[in-house]
Amino acid sequence: MKIALFIPCLVNQMFPEVGVATLELLEKLGHEVILPEGQTCCGQPMTNSGCYEDAKKTTLKLLNAFKGVECDAIVCPAASCLVAAKENFHEFDNSPEAQVVIDKLYELTEFLHDVAPIAEFKKPFPHKVSLQMSCHGIRMLSLATPSENMSLQRHNKVEAVLSQIADIEICYPERRDECCGFGGTFAVDEGAVSAKMSKDKAYFHYETGAKYVVGFDPSCLMNIDGMIRRQKLPIETRHIAQVINEAL
Amino acid sequence: MSHTASKIHADKAAIFCKDEDRVNWHSKALWLLREKRDRAASSLPEWEQLRQLGSEIKLHTLTNLAKYLEMFEQNCQANGIQVHWAKDAAEHNEIVHGILSHHQVKKLVKSKSMLTEECHMNPYLEERGIEVIDTDLGERIIQLAGQPPSHIVVPAIHLKKEEVGELFHEKIGTEAGASDPTYLTRAARAHLREQFLSADAAMTGVNMAIAEKGAVVVCTNEGNADMGANLPKVQIHSMGMDKMVPNLDSAAVLLRMLARNATGQPVTTYSSFYRGPKAGGEMHVVIVDNGRSNMLKDKILAESLKCIRCGGCMNTCPVYRRSGGHSYNYTIPGPIGIAVGAQKDDTNSIAWACTLCGSCTQVCPTKVPLDKIIHHHRRLKAEAGNLPYGKRSYMPVVGKVMGSAPMLNTSMAMARTALRILPGSLLKPFAGAWGKYRELPVAPKSSFEAWYKKNRS
Ligand code: SF4
Numbered sequence: 001m002k003i004a005l006f007i008p009c010l011v012n013q014m015f016p017e018v019g020v021a022t023l024e025l026l027e028k029l030g031h032e033v034i035l036p037e038g039q040t041c042c043g044q045p046m047t048n049s050g051c052y053e054d055a056k057k058t059t060l061k062l063l064n065a066f067k068g069v070e071c072d073a074i075v076c077p078a079a080s081c082l083v084a085a086k087e088n089f090h091e092f093d094n095s096p097e098a099q100v101v102i103d104k105l106y107e108l109t110e111f112l113h114d115v116a117p118i119a120e121f122k123k124p125f126p127h128k129v130s131l132q133m134s135c136h137g138i139r140m141l142s143l144a145t146p147s148e149n150m151s152l153q154r155h156n157k158v159e160a161v162l163s164q165i166a167d168i169e170i171c172y173p174e175r176r177d178e179c180c181g182f183g184g185t186f187a188v189d190e191g192a193v194s195a196k197m198s199k200d201k202a203y204f205h206y207e208t209g210a211k212y213v214v215g216f217d218p219s220c221l222m223n224i225d226g227m228i229r230r231q232k233l234p235i236e237t238r239h240i241a242q243v244i245n246e247a248l
Numbered sequence: 249m250s251h252t253a254s255k256i257h258a259d260k261a262a263i264f265c266k267d268e269d270r271v272n273w274h275s276k277a278l279w280l281l282r283e284k285r286d287r288a289a290s291s292l293p294e295w296e297q298l299r300q301l302g303s304e305i306k307l308h309t310l311t312n313l314a315k316y317l318e319m320f321e322q323n324c325q326a327n328g329i330q331v332h333w334a335k336d337a338a339e340h341n342e343i344v345h346g347i348l349s350h351h352q353v354k355k356l357v358k359s360k361s362m363l364t365e366e367c368h369m370n371p372y373l374e375e376r377g378i379e380v381i382d383t384d385l386g387e388r389i390i391q392l393a394g395q396p397p398s399h400i401v402v403p404a405i406h407l408k409k410e411e412v413g414e415l416f417h418e419k420i421g422t423e424a425g426a427s428d429p430t431y432l433t434r435a436a437r438a439h440l441r442e443q444f445l446s447a448d449a450a451m452t453g454v455n456m457a458i459a460e461k462g463a464v465v466v467c468t469n470e471g472n473a474d475m476g477a478n479l480p481k482v483q484i485h486s487m488g489m490d491k492m493v494p495n496l497d498s499a500a501v502l503l504r505m506l507a508r509n510a511t512g513q514p515v516t517t518y519s520s521f522y523r524g525p526k527a528g529g530e531m532h533v534v535i536v537d538n539g540r541s542n543m544l545k546d547k548i549l550a551e552s553l554k555c556i557r558c559g560g561c562m563n564t565c566p567v568y569r570r571s572g573g574h575s576y577n578y579t580i581p582g583p584i585g586i587a588v589g590a591q592k593d594d595t596n597s598i599a600w601a602c603t604l605c606g607s608c609t610q611v612c613p614t615k616v617p618l619d620k621i622i623h624h625h626r627r628l629k630a631e632a633g634n635l636p637y638g639k640r641s642y643m644p645v646v647g648k649v650m651g652s653a654p655m656l657n658t659s660m661a662m663a664r665t666a667l668r669i670l671p672g673s674l675l676k677p678f679a680g681a682w683g684k685y686r687e688l689p690v691a692p693k694s695s696f697e698a699w700y701k702k703n704r705s
Contacts, residue, residue, distance in 0.1 A: 007696050007697075012695050012696045012697055013696075013698060014689055014692065015689065015692070015696075016692050016694065016695055016696035016698075016699050018695065019696035019699070019700075020699060023704075024698075033254070033513070035403065035697075035700050035704070037405045047623075047627075048604060048623070048626075048627055049600070049626060049635070050599070050623070050625075050626025050627040050630035050631075050635070051635070052627055052630070052631075053630075083573075109561070135603070135604075135605035135606055135607070136606075139470035139605070139606035139607070139609070139610055140606060146606075146607070147286070147611035148286075148564065148607060148611040148612045149296065149610055150286075150292075150295040150296055150672050151296050152293060158558050169303050175279065176607075176608070177471070177565050177607075178413070178604050179566045179607065180607035181566065181603065182603070183602075183603025183604060183605070185600075186602070187532060187681065187682055188681045188682060189258060189600055189636065189681075190257070190258045190261065190567070190600070190601060190681075191260035191262070191680070191681025191682075191684060191685065192261055192265040192500070192572050192681075193262075193265060193570045194259045194603075194685075195256075195265075195568055195603075195681070195684075195686070196265055196268070196271060196570045197566050197567070197603075198685070199685075200275075212626050214660045220681045222689050223686070225687075225689070226682070226686030226687045226688065227685070227686050227687075229686075230685065230686050231689035246548065
């Protein structure tokens with residue numbers, strides 16, 4: 001398949017290794033990968049704060065970067081940015097061209113589960129990992145059935161993808177999909193509560209005895225990592241793209 | 249601004265957070281309710297269908313509210329119930345006072361009513377010489393403590409049993425140092441029994457009002473609504489107009505979820521249906537608007553009126569559990585409190601006291617889209633120029649920087665350099681709340697784009 005990468009600003013600027021892993025793993029799977037130019041932020045920091053006017057120009061710039069780009073799918077290694085992009089594109093542009101872009105948007109795990117499943121992992125990943133089930137991926141993108149939901153049919157795409165890797169041991173923290181407390185500007189505006197949420201989250205992951213906290217949302221991982229290091233806990237964060245890339 | 253400064257949610261929450269043991273205990277106690285809810289909900293294979301049905305019943309009723317309110321009024325009157333309409337809190341209080349003074353009531357026993365809290369009725373009546381006794385155990389505790397409720401189902405959840413013991417010792421004469429819940433509950437019961445016997449009128453909230461029957465449903469675990477309603481001659485039931493349901497069947501659907509989602513009980517211990525005055529007595533129903541019909545005009549805000557007040561969203565809310573109910577500046581705290589209270593929040597802060605994690609929306613038995621409503625409130629506030637103080641100054645700047653690739657690249661490159669070369673201690677104060685509590689991210693040397701240009705193009 002021909003895949004256009006959607007690399008949100010946070011990944012581009014702070015976690016290039018997540019972008020690299022995403023690119024490499026998709027190439028290893030035999031896809032042709034391109035990076036459309038002119039990508040910026042999806043507008044989430046602004047729209048989440050209610051500031052739609054301030055978000056408009058930014059969001060449309062990102063949308064324009066993908067308009068008319070020839071590809072089968074647009075893949076993003078950050079769940080909450082993807083959700084925001086989808087919603088904001090829709091909000092600011094309801095043209096058919098915008099819809100074409102929206103219909104091609106996939107979060108990486110979602111893409112690997114629903115569109116182009118991995119046939120085989122070549123290498124084992126002999127570690128215990130504690131999965132970070134971040135809110136937007138779980139509750140808005142349905143990467144897994146949220147713990148509040150009592151449907152008899154349950155699914156978990158993150159586990160389904162990772163569990164095919166040999167020797168990987170998957171576990172979950174207590175209160176498995178409770179928010180880590182980042183919430184964009186919430187971390188700054190509501191510093192004390194946010195910090196307590198992050199602290200609890202970091203400890204719950206640590207208490208599983210896992211070597212890595214693995215997640216699909218770089219912003220949550222950045223938050224948890226900051227708290228892990230402040231609390232000096234012997235556990236590290238890894239993006240799911242990095243784990244998959246290592247095992248391919 | 250300074251007189252409201254201490255009312256800002258973040259500031260109040262920060263004070264609550266100072267006592268980490270208390271936060272842990274508060275958070276755990278409420279999470280325990282969430283876990284009980286999970287067990288109770290999962291014991292019904294049809295739970296998710298019930299939620300869908302519950303949501304549709306409430307939406308249907310709200311869409312045809314005028315019709316059902318009229319039907320309700322007629323059927324009530326046919327049953328000998330007197331119906332009153334109050335457009336706001338002041339009118340509600342006047343109506344209640346009118347009824348009470350007509351009967352020369354000196355003491356009113358009351359149970360299960362967040363609405364009277366919303367209307368600030370207690371102080372209003374007390375100023376007019378009427379003693380008001382809250383009869384739910386939790387509500388009585390906070391009444392004695394002189395505090396507002398901090399949760400809609402467990403209003404004294406913020407107090408530890410030792411604190412209740414101290415309070416009871418001081419106010420109702422229990423033994424000094426006693427904190428055994430059974431002992432304290434017994435003492436409270438005896439104390440409340442005296443109040444019931446000496447009251448001249450009783451008042452309750454309403455969980456559901458059944459249009460087809462002209463009846464109201466009140467759910468309690470202690471039976472105190474019945475004690476109140478059956479003893480004195482006058483009984484008053486105050487309800488928000490959103491409490492309407494069409495018929496008994498729809499009430500039954502909501503009853504199956506209410507207690508399960510609140511405390512994990514299959515059903516509340518007492519679900520009492522009142523459909524007429526007792527022999528020789530009087531029954532009044534006061535239907536209150538107080539901003540509700542305004543909310544109905546906004547399609548998104550209107551869905552907050554589907555709420556059946558189970559409190560489930562508070563129990564699951566990670567922010568509420570760590571900031572306490574009193575930080576919200578509104579009678580109803582937590583996610584639903586933001587949904588129905590943000591418009592009345594003159595600090596313009598509670599709409600932002602949320603990470604938009606969406607757990608509340610998923611837990612809600614009537615599918616109130618709480619995160620969507622909260623997000624919408626932020627937008628309404630921003631459009632009205634009511635952003636919280638900090639945001640007003642930095643958001644337009646963020647918007648400009650993010651919208652321009654060169655500006656974004658330059659500022660992020662500067663930030664990365666700063667993160668790499670400056671010592672953390674120098675940066676932390678600049679990074680605000682982030683750096684105060686967490687380590688700053690370890691910055692990479694270059695952006696992904698730069699890597700890509702070098703390695704792939
Ligand atoms: S919004 Fe939903 S979960 Fe929250 S109190 Fe109301 S009914 Fe319960």
